[in-house]
Amino acid sequence: MSRNWDEFLAPYKQAVDELKIKLRGIRSQCDLENEHSPIEFVTGRVKPVASILDKAFHKKVPEDKLETEIQDIAGLRIMCQFVDDIKQVVHLLRQRTDFTILEERDYITNKKASGYRSYHVVIEYPVQTIHGEKKIMAEIQIRTLAMNFWATIEHSLNYKYNGQFPEVLKKRLESLAEAAFHMDEEMTRIKLEIQEAQAYVVKKRGKNT
Ligand code: 0O2
Secondary structure, X not given: OOOOHHHHHHHHHHHHHHHHHHHHHHHHHHHHOOOOOOOOEEEEEEOOHHHHHHHHHHOOOOHHHHHHHOOOOEEEEEEEOOHHHHHHHHHHHHHOOOOEEXXXXXXXXXXXXXXXXXXXXXXXXXXXXXXXXXXXXXXXXXXXXXXXXXXHHHHHHHHHOOOOOOHHHHHHHHHHHHHHHHHHHHHHHHHHHHHHXXXXXXXXXXXXX
């Protein structure tokens, strides 16, 4: 099947561009209201053609089923400071009316065998084209900075090994994923202690006025 890839990918590119602006808008709104933003930063990409074909090959997806079977041709990534920010982001996504959530995959509660942690939300997003509306699928990955640090490097190392890490490296990477998660947990504990101390000071000041 010969395909015009530019034409095929155009709505995905439009969706990624629009969703980046919309999701970054959540951060701007929080900043404006002096609220802690659950979003640190947002990135997005359209999957390169070679990766689409590679994934289709491994998942045995025929070329005419790419739109329905490959969910992350349009991919967004939301990075958060704290693990509990992820829940808040998911809550905000569930409230939105500009897309429909099709599926959620919680790889934080159920981490992958590799050690990978992230929360995936698959959405159906309506793109407005000159020929009318076209609904496409997009995958939003929500993770902490520490989870992102691990996943980014593991992904690039994995690429070098073509997905076939030697067992000993697998184990070391898995234990690094745990170390990253412990860092997340300790950061949360520190944040909560600071918040408690701040609440105590505010209460004490109130009593003295
Ligand atoms: P990219 O764009 O290069 O990151 P699968 O059948 O497991 O391939 P599926 O069904 O699409 O995947 O769903 P899943 O597992 O929810 O999402 C796959 C994506 O999650 C991957 O995309 C990665 O971005 C990320 N991911 C999943 N497992 C791991 C992992 O062990 N390590 C890292 N670093 N990332 C992971 P792709 O297709 O790899 O593409």
